[in-house]
Amino acid sequence: GAGVSQSPSNKVTEKGKDVELRCDPISGHTALYWYRQSLGQGLEFLIYFQGNSAPDKSGLPSDRFSAERTGGSVSTLTIQRTQQEDSAVYLCASSRDRREQYFGPGTRLTVT
Amino acid sequence: KQEVTQIPAALSVPEGENLVLNCSFTDSAIYNLQWFRQDPGKGLTSLLLIQSSQREQTSGRLNASLDKSSGRSTLYIAASQPGDSATYLCAADSGTYKYIFGTGTRLKVLA
Numbered sequence: 001g002a003g004v005s006q007s008p009s010n011k012v013t014e015k016g017k018d019v020e021l022r023c024d025p026i027s028g029h030t031a032l033y034w035y036r037q038s039l040g041q042g043l044e045f046l047i048y049f050q051g052n053s054a055p056d057k058s059g060l061p062s063d064r065f066s067a068e069r070t071g072g073s074v075s076t077l078t079i080q081r082t083q084q085e086d087s088a089v090y091l092c093a094s095s096r097d098r099r100e101q102y103f104g105p106g107t108r109l110t111v112t
Numbered sequence: 113k114q115e116v117t118q119i120p121a122a123l124s125v126p127e128g129e130n131l132v133l134n135c136s137f138t139d140s141a142i143y144n145l146q147w148f149r150q151d152p153g154k155g156l157t158s159l160l161l162i163q164s165s166q167r168e169q170t171s172g173r174l175n176a177s178l179d180k181s182s183g184r185s186t187l188y189i190a191a192s193q194p195g196d197s198a199t200y201l202c203a204a205d206s207g208t209y210k211y212i213f214g215t216g217t218r219l220k221v222l223a
Contacts, residue, residue, distance in 0.1 A: 098205070
């Protein structure tokens with residue numbers, strides 16, 4: 001079946017602009033996660049959703065970052081007023097309850 | 113606060129060798145531990161998931177073990193192949209749905 005998909009695969013934006021990153025999880029997966037991987041760094045947890053609710057937003061780096069999930073499916077991560085330090089690969093994963101996480105290919109964000 | 117460490121950071125071995133990758137975690141109250149591989153420029157591929165009630169999981173040439181009391185997990189790769197070259201990541205869920213990742217072991221298997 002189809003895996004986790006993310007769009008766009010690459011995004012180049014100017015400092016100060018807003019960006020939206022999209023994640024389509026595997027059908028039937030109730031949990032959805034966003035991570036960030038900066039160059040040479042490990043994966044940093046951002047937020048997770050159980051259904052449409054986000055019980056843990058503690059990983060969001062600042063109030064410029066927000067995320068939503070609708071219909072228990074698609075999720076959007078929005079970064080407002082982007083900064084150069086936001087440049088990273090943003091990864092989305094989904095899982096059925098507490099089981100294995102399946103990752104999408106990621107969105108590479110470059111802020112110039 | 114859970115912290116996850118992976119040693120070594122990089123490893124280079126000749127084809128055919130059996131090898132062990134190590135993952136240490138500070139909070140033994142984990143719910144799941146998952147091993148992934150990441151190829152350059154790609155997302156993560158799930159290899160094995162070990163639940164807290166389990167001690168090991170096997171898939172093909174891979175075997176992962178979990179020892180909560182010592183705060184360790186190991187990934188054993190038998191008869192390594194050049195195609196196994198990748199970065200291997202472990203991640204621990206301490207019961208909060210929030211996976212904490214190690215920084216990975218970069219493996220290179222030489223033909």
